[in-house]
Amino acid sequence: MIRHELVARQLEERIAAHFEVGRRLRVLDAGLGDGARALRLVRWGHQVTGLEPDPGRLAAVRSALESEPEGIRERFRTLAGSGQDTGAHFLPGTFDVVLCHDVLDQARDPDSTLAGLARVLDTGGLLSLVIPNVEARAMRPGLAGDWQTARAALVADTAERDRFLRLEALTAFLARIGVPLESWYGVGVFGADGTHGDAAAGEAGSGTGEADAATGAAAGEAALDVEERAGRTDPYRAVAPSLHLFGVRG
Structure with missing residues (x-):
C-alpha cells in the first residue's frame, strides 16, 4: 500500500539523518502486525526485535520467517507482548530505534x-x-460527502485519549x-493511504496488457510522489489522516 511505503520512506530518511551509513541498528518494533515493516528493516541490515500481543499474528510471522534465508532469521527476533511490556523484557538504552506504529x-x-x-531508547536513539x-x-468524511459523520467529528466532545494524541499534547509529553x-x-x-489513492492507481491501469500495467504503475508512482511531498509541507500535512512523529533521545 502507498501508506506503508510513505511511512517506510519517512523512517528511512530520518534514520539516514541520524546514524552513520552502514551502521547496524538495534530496532524494536512495538506492534509487529504482519511483520512486513520489521522484515524490511532486517533486509536493510538491522537487528530487529518485534513485540506482538496477538498469538495468531505472531504465529503467522514466525511461520513466514521459516522461508527466509538464515541471515534474515538470525537478525529477526519475535516476542509475545506489546509496547506496555517493555519494562519486563528490556533494560534501559537497549535500542537505537523504537517503532510504535x-x-x-x-x-x-x-x-x-x-x-x-522512551526508556529503552539509547542516547541519541x-x-x-x-x-x-x-x-x-x-x-475524510467531509471530502466524501458524508456530512453527518463529518459534523459528528467536528462537534464531538474530545475524549481524554484523543487529547493525549493531539500534536501539541504529544510534543509536550515527549519533551x-x-x-x-x-x-x-x-x-x-x-x-492515497490504502483506500482512495490505491484505488485511483488501480483504475488508471484497469485495462489489459503491458501498456495498462505501465499506466497503473506510473499513476501509483505519481500518487506516492505527491503524497510524499505534501506530507512534509504545511498546511497540507496537518490535515492528513495519520501523523508520523519522530523524537530523539537526549
Whole structure:
C-alpha cells in the first residue's frame, strides 16, 4: 500500500539523518502486525526485535520467517507482548530505534506505554510514532460527502485519549520524558493511504496488457510522489489522516 511505503520512506530518511551509513541498528518494533515493516528493516541490515500481543499474528510471522534465508532469521527476533511490556523484557538504552506504529491509540495507558518505549531508547536513539490525526477526523468524511459523520467529528466532545494524541499534547509529553519531537510528517494527505489513492492507481491501469500495467504503475508512482511531498509541507500535512512523529533521545 502507498501508506506503508510513505511511512517506510519517512523512517528511512530520518534514520539516514541520524546514524552513520552502514551502521547496524538495534530496532524494536512495538506492534509487529504482519511483520512486513520489521522484515524490511532486517533486509536493510538491522537487528530487529518485534513485540506482538496477538498469538495468531505472531504465529503467522514466525511461520513466514521459516522461508527466509538464515541471515534474515538470525537478525529477526519475535516476542509475545506489546509496547506496555517493555519494562519486563528490556533494560534501559537497549535500542537505537523504537517503532510504535498504529498502536498507541489502542494502548490501555498510552502515556505510560510511551514513557516505557522512551526508556529503552539509547542516547541519541530515534522514536518513530504513527498515530491517527484526531484533529482532522472530519476531513475524510467531509471530502466524501458524508456530512453527518463529518459534523459528528467536528462537534464531538474530545475524549481524554484523543487529547493525549493531539500534536501539541504529544510534543509536550515527549519533551517531559526526554525524547523531544524532532520532526513530523502527514501520511495520506490526499487519501492515497490504502483506500482512495490505491484505488485511483488501480483504475488508471484497469485495462489489459503491458501498456495498462505501465499506466497503473506510473499513476501509483505519481500518487506516492505527491503524497510524499505534501506530507512534509504545511498546511497540507496537518490535515492528513495519520501523523508520523519522530523524537530523539537526549
